[in-house]
Amino acid sequence: MRAAALFLGGLLACTAAGAHELKMDSQRETASVVRLSWADGQPFAFEAYELYLPGQDVPTQVGRTDAFGRIVFLPGANHEWRIRAFSADGHGVDQLLQLDASEGGNVGDAAGSGSAAGGDKPRAWLLAAGLGVVFGLFGLVQLFMRRRRP
Amino acid sequence: MHIPDGFLSPQTYLPAWGLAALAWAWAARGLRASLDETTVPRLAMATALAYALGLVMVPIPGGTSGHALGVAILALVFGVRQAFLACSLVLLLQALLFGAGGITALPVNALAIGLCGALAAVGARRLCAGMGETVSVALAAWLSVVVSGLVVALVLGIQPAIAQRPDGSPLFFPFGLALTLPAVLVPHALIGVGEAVVTVLVFRYAKARRWPTP
Numbered sequence: 212m213r214a215a216a217l218f219l220g221g222l223l224a225c226t227a228a229g230a231h232e233l234k235m236d237s238q239r240e241t242a243s244v245v246r247l248s249w250a251d252g253q254p255f256a257f258e259a260y261e262l263y264l265p266g267q268d269v270p271t272q273v274g275r276t277d278a279f280g281r282i283v284f285l286p287g288a289n290h291e292w293r294i295r296a297f298s299a300d301g302h303g304v305d306q307l308l309q310l311d312a313s314e315g316g317n318v319g320d321a322a323g324s325g326s327a328a329g330g331d332k333p334r335a336w337l338l339a340a341g342l343g344v345v346f347g348l349f350g351l352v353q354l355f356m357r358r359r360r361p
Numbered sequence: 362m363h364i365p366d367g368f369l370s371p372q373t374y375l376p377a378w379g380l381a382a383l384a385w386a387w388a389a390r391g392l393r394a395s396l397d398e399t400t401v402p403r404l405a406m407a408t409a410l411a412y413a414l415g416l417v418m419v420p421i422p423g424g425t426s427g428h429a430l431g432v433a434i435l436a437l438v439f440g441v442r443q444a445f446l447a448c449s450l451v452l453l454l455q456a457l458l459f460g461a462g463g464i465t466a467l468p469v470n471a472l473a474i475g476l477c478g479a480l481a482a483v484g485a486r487r488l489c490a491g492m493g494e495t496v497s498v499a500l501a502a503w504l505s506v507v508v509s510g511l512v513v514a515l516v517l518g519i520q521p522a523i524a525q526r527p528d529g530s531p532l533f534f535p536f537g538l539a540l541t542l543p544a545v546l547v548p549h550a551l552i553g554v555g556e557a558v559v560t561v562l563v564f565r566y567a568k569a570r571r572w573p574t575p
Binding site: 306353 | 362363364365366367368393396397398401402404405408409412413416418420426450451454455458459460461513514517526532534535536540541544545548
């Protein structure tokens with residue numbers, strides 16, 4: 212009787228221990244890759260990032276970019292993600308990422324950059340546009356001052 | 362150094378907008394009296410230089426990169442008020458065109474770089490006037506970068522304490538002062554050396570052409 216009770220107790224302990232084991236399975240999915248880089252092309256490497264589904268405050272994925280400034284994630288059927296990446300010196304991005312829909316709602320590659328504005332335009336063009344605004348504004352000030360002078 | 366959108370809590374940038382509005386009004390007051398037909402083109406050139414300097418990224422050891430600010434040039438040649446306004450314009454353009462710095466964070470960036478940087482430059486130049494022109498201008502430029510960096514690091518570093526999720530994790534910028542202070546100040550101590558060289562060259566150019574300096 213005592214032996215049976217010990218056996219039963221041992222069996223129950225095994226069942227409880229079994230509840231702590233981790234199950235693992237693997238499957239093939241299409242991943243999306245976002246690459247973050249500085250303006251000079253250097254990778255935004257080993258920096259913290261967070262990925263959010265739209266409207267959510269809790270990140271779906273957190274981690275660090277790899278040595279090439281890449282974030283690899285599985286977007287599933289969601290084509291819109293919010294990405295936040297930070298370096299301790301205050302650089303980074305916080306922007307929405309629109310992924311291309313392909314292969315029945317899954318996604319292919321998506322590329323990001325470290326700058327939130329003017330991403331597709333040549334840098335020289337943006338530089339010239341900014342200089343144009345500066346000289347244009349000061350030109351107006353100069354004109355205004357001349358007209359005010361008697 | 363430019364803080365992007367999404368890094369600062371509303372508790373930070375909303376009061377900063379109010380403070381910056383007051384500072385912009387103060388800077389604009391008396392501006393007409395301080396400008397004439399000869400200073401406007403010079404100020405335009407210096408503003409364009411600051412805008413361009415802010416876009417030249419220099420790799421810094423440690424995997425990050427930095428750029429000069431140009432605020433010391435503006436402050437030492439034209440004065441604090443003009444420097445603050447010109448820097449604010451530069452920061453606005455860099456944010457709109459390049460995404461370098463955010464619109465919500467614009468007042469913090471403007472106050473840190475345009476106002477604190479300019480005040481530090483002018484203050485250091487006056488304090489160190491006895492050391493000679495080159496040394497005092499160089500020190501003023503170096504200090505303008507470091508002081509701007511210090512303000513940015515402080516503002517960023519207090520974000521985890523200001524806004525948190527229910528589980529206590531930071532809602533905005535995630536790193537505290539222990540990380541932001543060395544991460545911002547060490548690279549900017551190096552950037553300050555480059556800023557000092559550029560500022561001394563421009564200041565000498567201005568003096569050689571007898572530009573009136575404050």
